[in-house]
Amino acid sequence: MRIAVLGTGYVGLSTGVCLAEIGHHVICIDVDERKIATLKQGKSPIYEPGLEELLIKNSSAGRLVFTASHKYALNEADIIIIAVGTPQSDDGQADLRYIEQAAKDLAEHIVRDSIVVIKSTVPVGTNDYIKQLIFAHLKNKVKFRMVSNPEFLRQGSAIQDTLKADRIIIGCEEIEASNIIQEMYRPLNVPFLLTDARSAEMIKYASNAFLAMKISFINGIANLCEAVGADVVDVATGMGLDKRIGSAFLNAGIGYGGSCFPKDVKALLHTSKEHGMPLSLLVETIAINEEQQELLVKKALNRFGTLTGKKIAMLGLSFKPETDDMREAPSIRISRALTALGAEVTAYDPVAVTNARQVIGDVITYADAPIKAANGADALFIVTEWEEFRKLDVKALLDVMKHRIIFDGRNCLAEEVLQECGTIEYCSVGRPAVIFKKEE
């Protein structure tokens, strides 16, 4: 099939590459010409494991092409997938300006009957709205049908998640269009759920809101565990063993970030208020998360009395491991809070420093190795649970620090590792602080 993908961000690029991998001819379009130039050179503009290999493989095979020209890309497409951003507006609702522009671009350039698939996360009713918008701006006499096909990939495992998705949601009232989209995905051998467009749109928001709520729930329980002397890791393990609950998204920590959960929860809350049935559960989900992002700062403030002049080594900047995405990363809020309190922050991240510089700026210093960040530090903050941090030579870091204190915001250091480190104060989330003492 000949497919055009509008938007080569995390979703559009992963989708385009994977559809080429299963044999389709894919043209990816982006308005960002620098991105397109990078992609044409066989380089991925984002860090995503496995993406660049498939990009090179499928570009070389002639199945994957990149362009900044809508005219060129839409000339032969049977299926057009819209995967542009839907960020958050100031009032919390989804900002549809990019998808509206994509719809107008598309309306101007389609020259043949086609299926328009909305993969971006959009509020309920947007498929209908975009259909009307395209229709109103259509330049040529062609027929098009709309399909809602929300995306569920996770950054950091986007390729695996696309190739081995749990389900593919196809929201469309027209059987023929639905059948064609099922055919497009058929080689993936993933179960389909066929529904109407509004339900498909709602499935995406309800899923993200539920996962965010699970995180905020366990974080609320974590704070209570600290107050009553329980261990949230054991509590979450015990809860997760119950099949009705499941263990995923029950890791207590300093809260969720990223390009989806924060904005999607707020957008769903906005929709619920708009329809006169506010989901107060979401209000709490957001409030707990915002408070949780400052937890390490509060703990450090309690420990030291003041943070003025204190040197903090921060490990992890990206909002989660295996990505360089800094959107809504807890490290942003933590950096700002620490520097506002007079602390000096030196941060290390395996891949996100370039993006972090653009968001956090030079109010903090960046190091190219954990040991350099730790040098002379009063405390070490672990903000993102990169796998390499679990394998750190923690003792070597502590040996170059001024004080042997760790605030682990992701509960990712193992007790056995800490016990080998000599004297150390270890504060994590949802568990009592521990002082490991060196045996004389």
Ligand SMILES: NC(=O)c1ccc[n+]([C@@H]2O[C@H](COP(=O)([O-])OP(=O)(O)OC[C@H]3O[C@@H](n4cnc5c(N)ncnc54)[C@H](O)[C@@H]3O)[C@@H](O)[C@H]2O)c1
């Ligand atoms: N990132 C995720 O993990 C994820 C997961 C599931 C769903 N989603 C949803 O998918 C959508 C895309 O997210 P993303 O993270 O890939 O966004 P992104 O910001 O990484 O990428 C969007 C891309 O679209 C391009 N673009 C904007 N207008 C365009 C136009 N008119 N024509 C062509 N290209 C255009 C931008 O230049 C950008 O490269 C959002 O609605 C998001 O909520 C994201």
